[in-house]
Amino acid sequence: IDFHKASFRDFENIPGMDAFATAAYFQEYLNYLRENGHLNYRIESRSPVGPEMDLVLPGSAQATRCVCLVSNDYLGFSQHPAIKAAVIAATQQFGTGSGASPAIGGHFSYHAQLEKRIAAFYRQEDAILYTTGYTANSATLQCLLHKEDLAILDMAVHASVYEGVYNTTVKTFLHNDLDMLEQVLRHAQDKYRSKMVIIDGVYSQDGDVAPVRMIAELAHRYGAYLVVDDAHGVGVVGDSGRGVIESDNAFGEVDLITGTFSKALGNIGGYVTGKPEIINYLKYQSKQHLFSTTATPAILGIIRAIELVDEEPQWRTKLWENITYLKKGLSELGLDIGTTASAVIPVKIGDIPKTLEAGRLLLRAGIYANPIMYPAVSKKNARIRMNVMATHTFAHLDRVLNAFDEINTRLLIRKNL
Ligand code: PMP
Numbered sequence: 190i191d192f193h194k195a196s197f198r199d200f201e202n203i204p205g206m207d208a209f210a211t212a213a214y215f216q217e218y219l220n221y222l223r224e225n226g227h228l229n230y231r232i233e234s235r236s237p238v239g240p241e242m243d244l245v246l247p248g249s250a251q252a253t254r255c256v257c258l259v260s261n262d263y264l265g266f267s268q269h270p271a272i273k274a275a276v277i278a279a280t281q282q283f284g285t286g287s288g289a290s291p292a293i294g295g296h297f298s299y300h301a302q303l304e305k306r307i308a309a310f311y312r313q314e315d316a317i318l319y320t321t322g323y324t325a326n327s328a329t330l331q332c333l334l335h336k337e338d339l340a341i342l343d344m345a346v347h348a349s350v351y352e353g354v355y356n357t358t359v360k361t362f363l364h365n366d367l368d369m370l371e372q373v374l375r376h377a378q379d380k381y382r383s384k385m386v387i388i389d390g391v392y393s394q395d396g397d398v399a400p401v402r403m404i405a406e407l408a409h410r411y412g413a414y415l416v417v418d419d420a421h422g423v424g425v426v427g428d429s430g431r432g433v434i435e436s437d438n439a440f441g442e443v444d445l446i447t448g449t450f451s452k453a454l455g456n457i458g459g460y461v462t463g464k465p466e467i468i469n470y471l472k473y474q475s476k477q478h479l480f481s482t483t484a485t486p487a488i489l490g491i492i493r494a495i496e497l498v499d500e501e502p503q504w505r506t507k508l509w510e511n512i513t514y515l516k517k518g519l520s521e522l523g524l525d526i527g528t529t530a531s532a533v534i535p536v537k538i539g540d541i542p543k544t545l546e547a548g549r550l551l552l553r554a555g556i557y558a559n560p561i562m563y564p565a566v567s568k569k570n571a572r573i574r575m576n577v578m579a580t581h582t583f584a585h586l587d588r589v590l591n592a593f594d595e596i597n598t599r600l601l602i603r604k605n606l
Pocket residue numbers: 321322323324326347349389391392393418420421449450451458459
């Protein structure tokens with residue numbers, strides 16, 4: 190493997206090399222990255238999530254205060270005093286753990302309340318909770334789809350969706366390409382027991398959104414179900430923060446909505462909401478739900494966060510001011526930010542070595558943003574990805590813009606260069 194151009198995926202399953210031998214070889218690759226200042230992952234923070242964090246940078250024992258654009262805590266809710274108070278009160282009242290899986294003693298009033306609350310958020314009657322957003326997708330799809338069924342995925346869906354369909358017949362369509370989706374649907378016609386189109390609301394690497402209404406219309410015309418994962422849309426997109434379901438006015442048009450409590454809602458856990466029968470089926474049939482201990486009482490903080498999405502819209506307003514400000518500044522520098530319409534903002538560079546070097550230079554300038562490459566994006570599509578928060582100030586964002594200006598002078602990452 191050419192370490193200079195390699196990505197983590199290249200070490201996933203090397204023919205003729207067992208896992209422990211591969212691990213030793215992978216360690217050589219990590220050492221190579223470290224020596225070049227490019228092992229900028231798993232950086233330890235010694236301060237809470239925020240627009241600035243105290244980071245232990247590679248090669249240093251001390252923490253350095255950096256401007257951070259790596260957190261999905263878009264509204265700053267992981268640090269909100271009212272939400273913290275709700276978590277503390279929940280812990281005082283119910284303790285730290287739930288003690289069992291849901292069917293056999295681990296179902297408490299706080300789970301029931303959160304199920305109803307997140308369902309109502311999307312104008313549905315019921316929802317199921319999972320340990321993470323990742324499991325919500327992978328477990329649900331695994332439970333509902335089998336070899337006789339066809340899963341039709343937008344190519345850019347999250348890894349958790351790909352994991353959910355590994356045991357199903359799968360076809361993909363080019364990102365947001367409705368003509369190609371229609372072709373796949375038409376071609377599939379009656380060859381499968383069922384067809385399910387699976388898309389993200391907001392795409393995690395480009396930050397762009399799906400035309401949910403149009404896709405729902407198309408899917409249903411061809412007798413397919415539609416599942417939308419709106420992990421990055423919740424709390425951010427739509428006038429009242431209901432995500433793309435709201436911004437695209439697709440309430441009632443989607444068969445299952447999945448999402449996570451770990452981003453704008455500032456906690457952890459995943460959910461799926463839809464018609465009561467299908468949710469109930471999952472509650473008794475989805476193994477990762479059925480055989481896994483339920484969430485801790487701290488999820489009462491999520492209920493407070495959902496209330497605050499409505500009660501304190503000023504966070505969403507400020508977030509969008511920041512998004513607009515950063516996008517404008519990056520575009521004025523001639524950088525390629527694609528078609529983002531959310532708090533995920535990529536600076537597309539293309540080349541893996543240049544992207545790793547841009548990540549290193551940003552860190553040197555005291556800016557923490559993630560280099561993203563294959564397999565998260567296709568091989569020629571490496572980028573720096575930023576997550577904007579309501580708690581960033583324009584001064585923070587100016588520092589980011591200045592750093593990109595300098596990086597562009599050194600690495601020539603501007604569009605069409
Ligand atoms: N869906 C999307 C689109 C995501 O970006 C993520 C990423 N973190 C997930 C699901 C998984 O959510 P969680 O982090 O709660 O497991």
